[in-house]
Amino acid sequence: MSYLSFLFANRRWLVAGMLLTFLSGFGQTYFISLSAADLRETFSLSHGEFGMLYMVATLCSAATLTWVGKSVDVFPLHFVSIAVMGVLGLLCVMMGLNQSVLLLVFIIFGLRLSGQGMMTHISLTGMGRWFSRERGRAVSVATTGFPIGESIFPLIFVAVAAGIGWRQAWFAGAILVFAALPLVSWLLSKPRQPHLGQVDEPEVAVRQWTRAEVMRDPLFYLISLGVVTPPFITTAVLFNHTYMVELRGWSLEVFAGAFSLMATVSVISMMTLGPIVDRYTARRVLPFMLIPLMMACTIAAFWHQVPAAFVFMAFVGASNGFTSTLMGSLWPELYGTAHLGAVRSLAGSLMVFASAAGPGLVGVLIDLGVAYDLQLVGMAIYCLVLSVVLRIVAAKILNRGE
Known part of the structure; x- marks a missing residue:
């Protein structure tokens, strides 16, 4: 099937997946961080204090996701999407109204759980469950919602915040979520056929692992060391992007514009990697996952002029596209689709x-006076070491024939 034929034949489910990842932006760090300076000023918080607050809220959302995420194995995806999008919209309203630092922790917890956590989870679980031979393509299309949001939302937020205030920008976000809710629910109300066990399955059967079995697999944890690195580093850097902008002497408007380049490169990365994953499998592509991120950290550490902002964000975009497409395909490829919601x-x-620990750790290091360039060099070295580890892990996975 040609790419265009694939898109047309599966447009209903691909659009639903893309809308979910697009709207997940309101719970993603890149969007929340746009309010970071205003939130620190409103509640008199330092970089480290706000980073720790963000870390605690995100850690709690991660712990909650482990059991809330299983709901997609029990309830229809359109039902779960209604509940999650309703909660996300309400939390956007609460952020715009909030006057309490304690309530801020709860709001960020909810945004991270419903936005970054569940919206992404619903989209990628659907793609992983409904597609097999062309799973890489399906995931690459669905995850284009991430870069589209990254390119649009920062520019809109900066414009709205400059015109009528940052709180009103959150109200606008709530309106968008509520407006899209009926459409997403309708698109997901009809599961794609064929699915598990029918003609779209790969030629080689995959063992259907339970979550308990996955947790006893040592290779899962070695893979996870690499998988958590992009959200750890990317979230840490983007969450503290106002600090880097001030440190380099760049304008916030310039950096916001670099988000558009990041989004463009991310889409190109996704569209390129999807067919590659379908042809060579996710496990063979795994060792190369951290190379773009290593390049991004190296450039940010040693190049401080304005063009560096765009080159840095281009490599971040390549990393985001690589990671999103690979992770959407890797887990069902390794562990099957029967318990995909629980495994994912x-x-x-x-x-x-990881995305919680990054901002908190970097914020504390900033408060302690640790040079930011030194932190970036450490991140680049970490990516290089883990790339070697993932090469060894990929070989072991191939040897066990799964």
Whole structure:
């Protein structure tokens, strides 16, 4: 099937997946961080204090995702999407109205759980369950919602915040979520056929692992070391992007514009990697996952002029596209689709844990006076070491024939 034929034949489910990842932006770090300076000023918080608050809220959301995520194995996806999008919209309203630092912790917890956690989880679980031979393509299309949001939302937020205030920007987000809710629910109300066990299954049968079995697999944890690295580093850097902008002497408007380049490169990365994963399998592509992120950290550490912002964000976009497409295909390829919701929620919770630890750790290091360039060099070295580890892990996975 040609790419265009594939898109047309599966447009209903692909659009639903894309809308879910697009709207997950309201719970993603890149969007919440746009309010970071205003939130710190409103509640008199330092970089480290706000980073720790964000970390606690995100860690709690990660712990909650491990059991909330199983709901997609029990209830229809359109039912779960109604509940999650309703909660996400209400939390956007609460962020715009909030005057309490204690309530801020709860709001960020909810945004991270419903936005970054469940919206992404619903989309990728659907793609992993409904597609097999062309799973890489399906995931790459569905995850284009991430870069589209990353390119649009920062520019809109900056414009709305400059015109009528940052709180009103959150109200606008709530309106968008509520407006899209009926459409997403309708698109997901008809599960794609064929699915598990029918003609779209791969030629080689995959063992259907339970979550308990996955948790006893040592290779799962070695893979997870690599999987959690992009959210750890990317979230840490983007969450503290106002600090880097001030440190480099860049304008916030310039950096917001670099988000558009990041989004464009991310889409190109997704569209390129999807067919590659379908042809060579996710397990063979796994060792190369951290290379773009290593390049991004290296560039940010040693190049401080304005063009560096765009080159850095381009490599971050390549990393985001690589990671999103690979992770959407890897878990069903390794562990099957029968318990995909439970397995993905476990892996997703680890990624959310990492995205929580990153901003908190970097914020504390900033408060302690640790040079930011030194932190970036450390991140680049970490990516290089883990790339070697993932090469060894990929070989072991191939040897066990799964």
